[in-house]
Amino acid sequence: MSFPALDLDLDGIRGRVTPNFGLDAVTWFRVGGPAQALFQPADADDLALFLQRLPESVPVLVIGVGSNLLVRDGGIEGVVIRLSAKGxxxxxxxxxxxxxxxxxxxxxxxxxxxxxxxxxxxxxxxxxxxxxxxxxxxxxxxxxxxxxxxxxxxxxxxxxxxxxxxxxxxxxxxxxxxxxxxxxxxxxxxxxxxxxxxxxxxxxxDEVEAHRERAQPIREKTGGSTFKNPPGHSAWKLVDAAGCRGLMIGGAQVSEMHCNFLINTGSATAHDLELLGETVRARVLATSGIRLDWEIKRLGIPLPGETVEPFLGA
The missing domain is CATH 3.30.465.10 (Uridine Diphospho-n-acetylenolpyruvylglucosamine Reductase; domain 3)
Structure with missing residues (x-):
């Protein structure tokens, strides 16, 4: 899928604009569709000038290093801004x-x-x-x-x-x-x-790092903690109790090591990962009565026919 080119006023802009940039290249899950335009400003002044010039009708979204992010397969309309380490x-x-x-x-x-x-x-x-x-x-x-x-x-x-x-x-x-x-x-x-x-x-x-090494699948294609901890509960325990440890949909899997992490085993799509997450939420709701909230940010539009209902419509 690709988007039509945006008509942008780039006079004096020092940063880089890339049309239809594949966001799967910068997300830790390594999935997701394109940004209609990706803007990487040179510095804060460049960012301010770009925003001043950008028509209000064009949506703007900022992404960071892509670790806590799930971009849907249809991509993101408008301008996606990604700040560089240099600036x-x-x-x-x-x-x-x-x-x-x-x-x-x-x-x-x-x-x-x-x-x-x-x-x-x-x-x-x-x-x-x-x-x-x-x-x-x-x-x-x-x-x-x-x-x-x-x-x-x-x-x-x-x-x-x-x-x-x-x-x-x-x-x-x-x-x-x-x-x-x-x-x-x-x-x-x-x-x-x-x-x-x-x-x-x-x-x-060192203690923090040792804990991560022992408890989290840090060498996998994952987005970090998937769900927020509900008051008085640990999300991973609720997921485990619902029988979801190791559960797979397509190329997406609930981590065997830590069940509050979803993993792209290599062939997952964003749809696989979101469907798996909502399947987990539905099973936790059915077994415990608790509604887990996503901690991972889900952005963009799904491909036609691939919209995933919250809690699978429960």
């Missing part, structure tokens, strides 16, 4: 034991930079396979730590190209969610660290 991947030390990091910087690299600076509080990022932009959007957390516990403020650019700054309180963080407007594109963030002995920080990071 949005810097990390700098600030006064007062703070650090400023670009939104394209991988979470794991933030933990490493904090270690280099002798600042604790970021070891949990060592175990999250994503980037800071996504971490801000979903209050990413692991191993007892969350983004909101360290964030000071965020710089973002809105749909009109205006630069805005949001405090921690204005982000409205809750579990795996922020109340920040959907049209904001995060470009960098300031975090608060705490001075600590590097050996202590390194030990905490």
């Amino acid at each position: 949005f991947g810097a990390a700098t030390r600030l006064p007062g034991d703070r650090i400023r990091v670009g939104a394209a910087l991988p979470d794991k690299r933030v933990a490493a930079f904090a270690l280099e600076q002798g600042l604790s509080g970021f070891a949990f990022y060592h175990g999250i396979p994503g980037g800071i932009g996504g971490a801000l959007r979903m209050n990413a957390g692991a191993n007892g730590g969350e983004t909101r516990e360290r964030l000071v403020e965020v710089t973002a650019i809105d749909r009109s190209g205006r630069r805005v700054t949001l405090s921690n309180a204005e982000m409205g963080f809750t579990y795996r969610h922020t109340a920040a407007p959907d049209d904001l594109i995060f470009v960098d963030a300031v975090y608060q660290g705490e001075p600590a002995d590097p050996a202590t920080i390194r030990a905490a990071m």
Whole structure:
């Protein structure tokens, strides 16, 4: 499937626009249709100018490193923006034991930079396979730590190209969610660290990494944790109790190692993965009465005849 070319005003734009870019190349599941146009801005000023020029009628969607993302097989209409490490991947030390990091910087690299600076509080990022932009959007957390516990403020650019700054309180963080407007594109963030002995920080990071190695299928084509933990429950336990460990649909499988992970075994389509996820949700609802919510972001349009109903229409 391909989309018609967009009529874009690119005068003075320094970034790269690629029509009908196959998003399967940049998602960790390695599935999904094309973006009508993929824009990779050179820097924040370039992004602001592009958005100022872009007609309001053209949809805009931002993706990060593609780790917590399922793009449907029909692709994504409009412009998909992907921030580059070159333009949005810097990390700098600030006064007062703070650090400023670009939104394209991988979470794991933030933990490493904090270690280099002798600042604790970021070891949990060592175990999250994503980037800071996504971490801000979903209050990413692991191993007892969350983004909101360290964030000071965020710089973002809105749909009109205006630069805005949001405090921690204005982000409205809750579990795996922020109340920040959907049209904001995060470009960098300031975090608060705490001075600590590097050996202590390194030990905490090693513990996080060891846990991931033992418990998660990190060498598979997966999107990370599939479902949010319901209050008072662990999603993986509910999935296991519903008899879904190892369940397969097409080339998609519920991980045998950790049942809150879906895996592309090699031939899966986005439809296979979404259908498997909704099958799991339906079985958990039937066996426990609990409605699991997706943690993975599902984006785009399905191919004709491949729409998947939530809970399979239950």
